[in-house]
Amino acid sequence: MKITQVEVSLYDLMPERPRHDAIQAFVKQETILVDITTADGLTGTGYAYTIGTGGRAILELLRHNLIPLLIGEDARQIEAIWQKLFWFTHGTAVGPITSLALAAVDTALWDLRGKALGQPLWLLAGGAQRQVPLYDTEGGWLQLSTEELVEGARQSRAQGWPGVKIKVGKPDPSEDLERLQAVREAVGPRMHLMIDANQSMTYAEAKRRARLFESVDVYWFEEPLPAEDISGHRLLAQSTSIPIAVGESLYSASHFREYLATGAAGIVQADVARVGGITPWLKIAHLAESFNVKIAPHFLMELHVSLAAAVPNALYVEHIPQLRMVTHSQIEVVDGNAVAPSEPGIGIDWDRKAMEALRVMI
Known part of the structure; x- marks a missing residue:
């Protein structure tokens, strides 16, 4: 070839x-x-x-x-x-x-x-399972009102999706908490509620807010600090019961190794594009597996569904639709699970x- x-x-x-x-x-x-x-x-x-x-x-x-x-x-x-x-x-x-x-x-x-x-990618790369749970981010952006967040979460629940993610980082921590409380009240205790600060906080601020957010049973706290602050993430992970999720702003397997070895990450979110492709992504997923840590890849659901299906420690695929305008096919969802495509290759029909x-x- x-x-x-x-x-x-x-x-x-x-x-x-x-x-x-x-x-x-x-x-x-x-x-x-x-x-x-x-x-x-x-x-x-x-x-x-x-x-x-x-x-x-x-x-x-x-x-x-x-x-x-x-x-x-x-x-x-x-x-x-x-x-x-x-x-x-x-x-x-x-x-x-x-x-x-x-x-x-x-x-x-x-x-x-x-x-x-x-062969489809999910089988070629490992073939651990055909379906992976899906959570929604598209209804949780920071500029949305509390009412819009609640409505988005209710729609996700009605579709059978097991989780939703809400962006946090409002100037007043109480506003973040009020928004999260409203969503939790609307969807009940069983739905997973993730939060994402997009690297916007200091360790001290993230620690303070994490204690507030524990009351709404947050499933994970994503990118609370700048990605280069490994020691801050380690300290934060030790101070809260909420799992710390990192990875979308890391660019090599060695960076993930440092996070995992120091106990600074409870969930890894490797982005296949940002780490250099499928070859290193698979290495990162299996590295996390060796630490008994789950992987929930960031964005690119059309590609990550196959990679998550390939490995045994996949936790979730993130729902943010972005390729519908330039592809003939869409991601298949069954009972709240994203289904890996069966077409040979990566399964994207441009x-x-x-x-x-x-x-x-x-």
């Missing part, structure tokens, strides 16, 4: 609804697509994303540095190719731009492998005509 051609393109996808958290707004999803074709005539498609900035930098890194290294390589040697690209760009690793570029290539190679073997209208010409 000799690689003969690689194409890369950039698209701007607008969010389906306004999305605000404690530190930022989700302005757009810059989507970087990589198509890898082999001498056999097969093509695999991979992708990565940003939430508004950096897409052009990733595109240029791919065009000028990584794509030339792929021509002539055996597409079956995914690990060897990943290592080659990683060490070639080691001067800019570990970091988001390089990791996102690596992810687009790596995902395309896994898509290619699945198509060549006639609508190339719809995408062309959103292409950034550079």
Whole structure:
């Protein structure tokens, strides 16, 4: 399976609804697509994303540095190719731009492998279970009113989803608590209620708020502190009964190892695009498994459903729809569980005509 051609393109996808958290707004999803074709005539498609900035930098890194290294390589040697690209760009690793570029290539190679073997990703990568529980974030953004949060949570419960996530980080902690109490009262004690501070707090503030939030039986407290503050997360984890969830802003397996080894993370949330692709994502998932820790990947539900289904320690898939405008298929949900696609490869059927209208010409 000799690689003969690689194409890369950039698209701007607008969010389906306004999305605000404690530190930022989700302005757009810059989507970087990589198509890898082999001498056999097969093509695999991979992708990565940003939430508004950096897409052009990733595109240029791919065009000028990584794509030339792929021509002539055996597409079956995914690990060897990943290592080659990683060490070639080691001067800019570990970091988001390089990791996102690596992810687009790596995902395309896994898509290619699945198509060549006639196997879906969830089986190819492990095949632990076909379905994984789904929780909703789309109804929990920080700018929404308490009434809107309650309505969103009720809709999720009515659909049989076992959990919802609410963004926190209001200036007054009592406002966060009141919003959470209203949702808890509306959905009852059995539904999982997650919270996400998006790295907006200090250790002292997160500790204070965690004690307030314990009264509503929070299922996990996500990104309470800046991602680089490992010691702060460790201290916070020791001070509260709420599991601490981290990972969406970590960019290598070694960062997860440090969190796990120090007891700073109770749940890991590795993002396949941000850690450099499927190859390192699987390593992180099994690393967490060795620490008896669950994984609940961040965002990218269309891809993460297959990865979560591949590993035995998957806890949840996050529901934030973002690809419906550019794909022919949608994620299947049965009784509150996301179902991994059965099509060979990563299982995403891109609508190339719809995408062309959103292409950034550079």
